[in-house]
Amino acid sequence: MDESGRTVDEVLAELDEARGREPDPHGAHLFGLTYPTGRADIERLAHAVHDRMLYSNALNPFRFPEQARLVGELVGDVGALVNLPGGGGGSTTSGGTESILMACLVARGRAGARGVQRPVIVAPASAHPAYAKAAHFLDLDYRSAPLVEESLTVDLDALRELVDERTALVVASAFSYPHGVMDDVVAVAAIAADAGAGCHVDACVGGMVLPFAERAGVRTLPAWDFRVPGVTSMSVDLHKYGYVPKGCSVVLHRDGDWASHQWFVYDQWPAGIYGSPAVAGAKSAAPALAAWAVMQHLGIDGFTEIVRDLLATADALRAGVASHDGVVTNGDPVGTVLSWRSEREGLDLYALGDSLERRGWFFNRLTGTGGGKPGLHVMVSPAHAAVLDDLLADVSASYAEVLTTGAVSDNSGRYA
Numbered sequence: 454m455d456e457s458g459r460t461v462d463e464v465l466a467e468l469d470e471a472r473g474r475e476p477d478p479h480g481a482h483l484f485g486l487t488y489p490t491g492r493a494d495i496e497r498l499a500h501a502v503h504d505r506m507l508y509s510n511a512l513n514p515f516r517f518p519e520q521a522r523l524v525g526e527l528v529g530d531v532g533a534l535v536n537l538p539g540g541g542g543g544s545t546t547s548g549g550t551e552s553i554l555m556a557c558l559v560a561r562g563r564a565g566a567r568g569v570q571r572p573v574i575v576a577p578a579s580a581h582p583a584y585a586k587a588a589h590f591l592d593l594d595y596r597s598a599p600l601v602e603e604s605l606t607v608d609l610d611a612l613r614e615l616v617d618e619r620t621a622l623v624v625a626s627a628f629s630y631p632h633g634v635m636d637d638v639v640a641v642a643a644i645a646a647d648a649g650a651g652c653h654v655d656a657c658v659g660g661m662v663l664p665f666a667e668r669a670g671v672r673t674l675p676a677w678d679f680r681v682p683g684v685t686s687m688s689v690d691l692h693k694y695g696y697v698p699k700g701c702s703v704v705l706h707r708d709g710d711w712a713s714h715q716w717f718v719y720d721q722w723p724a725g726i727y728g729s730p731a732v733a734g735a736k737s738a739a740p741a742l743a744a745w746a747v748m749q750h751l752g753i754d755g756f757t758e759i760v761r762d763l764l765a766t767a768d769a770l771r772a773g774v775a776s777h778d779g780v781v782t783n784g785d786p787v788g789t790v791l792s793w794r795s796e797r798e799g800l801d802l803y804a805l806g807d808s809l810e811r812r813g814w815f816f817n818r819l820t821g822t823g824g825g826k827p828g829l830h831v832m833v834s835p836a837h838a839a840v841l842d843d844l845l846a847d848v849s850a851s852y853a854e855v856l857t858t859g860a861v862s863d864n865s866g867r868y869a
């Protein structure tokens with residue numbers, strides 16, 4: 454910071470220069486972290502809501518009851534998509550990690566109420582690190598269940614062994630980040646219920662994809678949402694396939710009374726009752742209201758159309774990449790997350806990823822933890838439809854290059 458400050462234009466010029474050295478979030482050359490739609494109407498709406506709500510504060514619903522009402526509508530709409538029964542409840546949070554933290558907090562409370570001293574979270578090895586993080590924050594034990602090698606879904610026998618009377622919450626992904634496959638939610642929820650534990654479905658990625666895939670008739674799915682009796686909570690991120698800027702997820706609880714266990718309320722200070730349903734205190738209403746606005750704008754039909762096209766793009770990308778000899782799709786991904794491994798001597802997929810990066814495409818890397826081999830990974834966004842042919846041509850060129858040069862790479866990348 455300068456002693457005398459700088460002009461607005463100078464500061465923005467420096468920011469733009471810095472941005473220019475990074476991948477363009479709109480450019481459809483990233484395959485995760487951002488979810489570009491290529492849709493001017495959606496982006497205009499998200500910008501307009503942020504413009505209007507930039508200086509808002511969602512902390513106090515009594516001062517801003519209209520914001521609270523609209524956010525409540527958003528939570529209700531997301532709940533309806535995943536068949537949350539009447540009597541259920543939930544709230545918005547800043548993202549998947551915070552939703553998961555809240556689900557674990559509530560599960561800890563439920564376990565405590567039945568006398569469990571040190572509750573345990575049991576999650577598939579493919580579960581997002583947010584569960585281990587929640588266990589760390591909330592002083593819970595954490596057990597990781599191995600995956601079935603071929604399907605890369607959680608091994609149910611191994612899971613059953615890990616669940617006991619101390620278990621507060623058992624996790625199933627619908628679908629998982631590393632491989633895009635769906636755990637057997639019915640079986641996981643039954644194992645949890647037998648132990649008196651909760652079952653959390655991680656639909657951070659799938660929650661805004663799967664309901665529309667079913668509606669579009671492009672996927673026939675086993676039961677995975679609140680229609681499954683033992684499912685007690687779920688996280689659905691709007692800042693992924695709800696197509697809004699970062700800062701919005703929804704956490705839902707089958708039992709609305711338990712949703713109230715998210716709340717922290719305190720009045721032992723001189724400034725009145727303080728209450729909040731998640732981690733943040735003061736926070737902008739813009740992310741949640743942008744999600745509300747985009748859902749209002751697109752409606753069920755708009756999302757269904759997007760997901761129909763999105764899954765057509767994902768299917769074409771899956772088939773196109775796996776058409777190269779020795780490149781094998783991991784498991785049977787149901788949605789927008791795809792990953793591949795190499796089954797060919799001399800074909801190093803990290804080297805393929807490096808070659809693609811030189812051509813401007815940023816595939817993610819799998820390190821092989823959780824049962825899979827090292828591999829490449831993508832999250833497909835609507836904007837990828839427009840670049841699919843160029844991308845597949847470059848995949849073929851990079852594949853030929855790696856086979857010719859015999860390149861190997863130890864670049865396993867970083868998730869964060």
Ligand SMILES: Cc1ncc(COP(=O)(O)O)c(C=O)c1O
Binds near residue numbers: 551626630
């Ligand atoms: C399945 C799954 N759960 C949870 C999360 C965490 O979400 P966030 O990064 O919004 O905290 C992610 C992020 O990619 C995810 O893929």
